[in-house]
Amino acid sequence: MDPKVVAAMQPYFSENFYNPSAPYAPAIVVRRAYQAAKDSLGHTLGVKGDELVMTAGATESINLAFHSIGGHIVTANVEHHAVLEAAKQYEHTLVKADERGLMTPTMVKAAIRSDTRLVSIAIANNELGTIQPLRAIAEVIREVRKTRLAHGNHTPIYLHSDASQGVGQLDINVARLGVDLLTLNAAKVYGPKQVGLLWAASFVTLNPQVRGGGQEGGIRSGTENVAGVVGFAKAMELASEHRKYESDRLATLRDTLQNKLMAAFPNAVLSGHQKHRLAGHLHISFPNLDAERVLFALESRGVLVATGSACAANKGTRSHVLTAIGLPPKIADGSIRMTLGHMSNEENIAQATMHIIEEVRREYARVQS
């Protein structure tokens, strides 16, 4: 977490620990802070704080959205497990993303049936960094609505998006995106874990999945996670402040890293959309290597990366995203995902580049001997 986020949260664990619903005066301070935090979060989305339902992370937010609306659902085979598992509870169609992990409006349109109620597409893919054309997809939804109206079909259709990956890099104003429901997660912006939110347009009816004391407008009961939400708001503020500057900075660093790795290993494979991609994302595969070995070698040198498959020698753990985009096992198992962020700078990225080149070379030498 950003130290500023920790500092903002601190008082709500200690002196301002009161339950925001309590009747005595000291609780009012807490209540106001909570509301202010929600207003601040709402501001980033271009909505009022009251329109947000705070949840314990993005997974809960996604489940709340899906279980409120139900099927038929259209989503993509490259979506996060939270989306795929929630969709499995209903009749659903998985759109096959292209080899870059991209969902085109035409592909989405083709999957929509006359009884489709929900379309859910993340703003960007968490593994590949591919940014989805959400606005154009929203346009498709609007057309479908018009056509349905003209044909006397009163089945509603909504567009949901998990925008967690986009915060701090992309515009997440809901009106500009054209979405009807939006999920966010605090941990993705250097905020606390187990804090997230769901925004739904006023015409969407949400059905509470957690009932009780009626907090969050009765949609999500349970004493408010004051410190968590205050931390989320602070994290979001910081991320939004430098959004443009930060994404340019990360893109430059990422491109340097990418170019150096590609120069060193011309047979490496880049995945994800090379143009419409999150600034801090780099997904690269070294064919015939066991990426997990590279991961372990790099971690001991202080470079932390992710792989496309855990325990490559073990069956069934290959990333569903890499399988979905048709990456052959020999390439998928040599996949490394790097994400750059706040702490990345020219110096440590140059260091990391050197370590990666060395370790990948070492592994290639071992495999070939």
Next chain:
Amino acid sequence: MTKVYVGMSGGVDSSLTAALLKEQGYDVTGVYMKNWTKDLPGMKCPWADDLADAKRVAVQLGIDFKVFDFENEYKHKVVDYMIEEYKRGRTPNPDIICNQEVKFKLFLETALEDGADLIATGHYARVENGVLKQAVDTNKDQTYFLYRVTEKALKKTLFPLGEFTKPTVRDMAKERGLYTAAKKDSQGICFVGQIGIREFLSHYVEQVAGPIIDKKSGKTIGQHDGAIFYTIGQRHGLDVGGGLPYYVVGKDMDKNEVFVTTDLNDKTLWKTDLILASVHWINHTPTEGICKVRIRHRAPLTPATLSFNSDGVRLVLHNAERAAAAGQSVVIYDGENCLGGGVIA
């Protein structure tokens, strides 16, 4: 270069084993044996972390690393056997069966087929020309678990740790900066992580309450939740309050009865005359006469007289041993050599 496949569990012992063999000039491949594991409520078996740790060390050493999947065989040969033995009222030892069936049979065969010349493990034991010898660290010596391994298998096996004490092994792992140098030793049943055998069994056998009977008076003095969970000689876990401690001296599996006594001199608690079944000799059948035996791992060696009669192998202990339960293994030694042993009938 001689190719050695080292069974790497993700612990410090097998990590150092691989490191030492590499230093000695062998062409080393690390192998993680994926045995049968079960996630029980509230107790996740740490195998995935262990596998990752084993692989980390392999990467650190720059050696090849493989995973052998023995899940089905392990479940069949070790776990099922163990549950069956308990159901029969006996006290089996899963480690002994695991060594006999999995590590020094299946792993050995698979490794040889895969191109290995030898295998190695992090056991504390020594081998010389197919003869199994106690480890230099007599406190850590694991030959008790290895008495059912064949001579043929031992001739293909290296135990580099047999020459060192456990503290030395830790130090050597630290010196080499091995990732697992400070990792805690594993405890509990290897395939379910840190839970008791009782907890494990309770998921496989129905818990049926029965009487705890005082052997002397014949009176029921308490209730137990299944005779299967009790072992001869056991003191704890009887939930019989007050007075002197009670010891389990007998079980009637058919009637689900557990017999106890406070009398530490009860003759069922102390045994001198043992008949061994399922006998296994590593190199050859030993001659009759005086030998040393061990009735459980880490128990001190104790003198006995070995003879062969119509019942099979008979051992007369010179000093009576407490709690020598049916199903338990007795391992026989001649000096530092482990000759083999059998199971108390």
